Amino acid sequence: MSPATEPVRTPNADSGADHDDAPMTVRFDGVGKAFDERWIVRHLDVEVPAGTILGMVGPSGCGKTTTVRLATGVYRPDEGEVTVLGSDPTARRTSERTAIGYLPQSPVLFDDLSLWENLNFHASLNGVPWRRRARLHEVLDLVDLDGEQRKLVRKASGGMRRRLALAATLVHDPPLLILDEPTAGIDPLLRRQIWEHFRTLRDQRRTVVVTTQHVNEAAHCDLVAVLDAGRVVAVGTPHDLRRRAFGGDVATLRFTNMVDERIRTELNTAGCSDVTLIDPHGVRIVVDDAASDLPELVRRFEERSIAVEESSEVPVDWDETFIALVGAGDTA
């Protein structure tokens, strides 16, 4: 494997500018990890500011779990440096490890224990004080399992297990959550609920690092790192990534008349790129900024007596964005 030679750096989640001086909860600095002399990830340069949701998106086998294990200190990097909460995660003392809530890819639950017993066990492991009943109910309620606590895990559905595992990660309310595919196997309604909770945690200045194969979940994140074949092909806010994938905002224009050469020429002259005919009266275009450019385009066509029936920005499918970004990364 030959990872990208030019590392992609994380922009500021709010402004898009670099912010080396801001406090970083997680920082990957030129990190690489190899097994059996084969690089699984390399040239990872990602920074996650405190109070941010970072989504790591990529296909299966792209290195998401390895990256997560580097962040948790399970793996030691073979090159580069990982800093989590201000220190090397592999060098933290046992007593200092309560700051991370970690959800592995496979839920660590015991089939012969009830949901409550499993949650209570994880609470014990993470040092939650003895009087914890209210807290257990609280997290069970969060994942919509309150009332099901007596059920044995072996009799619980896959979704329930996933939710319970998430509750076990949240039970000690850590400042940093590292979640490896937390929404896998969970229905869309509950997924939305969980993402809302992540945002609530984020608003409380907690940091959430999430991996997912659901590319569309990138929309819920403050920052998105797109991984492919062990490298980060893009990092940025969802908006930035969309723009980066298509060179700007994607929009559609629908005309009263059929689209002809005159209309095409006007679009090209106005600086629109990727003009694609979607039907005889409509085109899809890419503009720098849909909010300002679309009204300008409509006015321009009206001046030339070309009636525009409709103009709108297209909410681009994240699958498409992901494919575009990975494609761009491959050609880089």
Add this chain to the structure above:
Amino acid sequence: MSTSRPRARWYAQVVGFLRKEVAALVRQPRLLVVLVAGPFIILLLFAIGYDQQQAVLRTAFVGPEGSIYEESLGQFTEDLQRYVDNAGYSSDLVSAEQRLSDGDIDAIVVFPPDPLGIVLAGEQATIKILHDKIDPIQQVAVEVSSQIAVMELNATVLQEVVARAQDTLVPIRESLSNIDAQYEVLAGAAERGDAAQIEASLAELGSSGSSIRTLGSTSGELADAFGADDATRASLDALDADVSTLRESLDRLAQRPEDVTADDVVGLQADIERVDAAAQGAATIDPSVVVRPFASDTASLQREPVDVNDFFAPAALALLLQHMVLTFAAMSLVSDRALGMFEVFRVGPVDGVRVLAGKYLSFMLVGAVVGTALTASLVVGLDLPIRGEVGWVAAGVGGLLAASIGLGLTLSLLAKTEVQAVQFSMLALLCGLFFGGFFLDLEAFTYPVKLVSWAIPVTYGTRLLRDVMLRGADPELADVVGLVVTTVVFGLSAWWLLNRRLRTR
């Protein structure tokens, strides 16, 4: 959410493991039944069904009709009834072999056709033992029984021969009494001048003297063989010398019986009185004792009897407890690892010591409950005695559990899969069965194989429980030390291996 302080967190984590392990075990009643009730039922069946008489060989005897063997067989089989069940005597070897082949009998003892002739020819007569055993242990049993049978038969034949010779080898009191009686007859014949009677009496006196001399000589040889003291030896020598003097006097008179006078007889009386006096001081033996100088009277220093069930029950208890907690421990860590728990341990505020402390506490608790229940069942159900201190039994069981848990945890950390962990625990069970002193004496093993015995906790547990429960004694220091050492060694090895597993990769 704040987390608890370090020490409180430590306890919370250990108790968390305790709750989790106990709950997981309680939720698996089938596992408990298989691991606890199953072996107990097997032990119970063994106790009920084991027939100690099975070792007695049904034996047919084949030899010449009307031989000395047939005559002595009744006593012979009576003496050997612990080993041999007499299935009859016949001269038909072919039909006896057929019975052996059909499984009606276990062995055939074939006597030689002319044993006396062979013996008189200066050779040993061979007694053949035929059997169809393929089990080496049963073969040894047949060989031992055969050797005892041949020894017993030799003694029986010898006794018979000696009995026939008892006319000449009578007890010394009887010989002396004969001499006194014949002396009176000789004195009367001398007064009457009855030369024929004189000659007959002199012959009788000579015979009794020979008998005394032979007996003295035999006693002297036995005295030498058993290392008799000088006084005993000197008394026998004096008797021999006095009998010789008497014989010389008798021989002299026998050369001319017609000339024997009353004075000659009075002179003979002095010789007889010396023999009588020497015989009083000499330690001679009964002829029947010459044949069987020893008789066995087996007695154990142990005051209370120990039957087979009693003997095996403590070992079974020890083996069962070792197997149970060892399997729990081995399965627990390996399933934790398969589940991904080790990754959670690495990331979370948990170290190897807390994990192991939780596991030890859990399985010690489960083992103690099961151990108590099993011991009570054995005491109540099988009348297993506890003759020593109950506290030592509890300490022994505690040590055995701790060492076994350590061994189980070590094995689980060496195993790569749950299947391997189960295989390891089965191997540990087999080791305990064969090398732990369950039914084979530890002394039967040689080094370095014997080291296996000393490496497994059940060896010490079995010895300790047998000492305390059956002998009523305190345990040997070596067994207490053995349990402590295995507990420490296996505990440290589990800790080291777990820390390696939890290391950052």
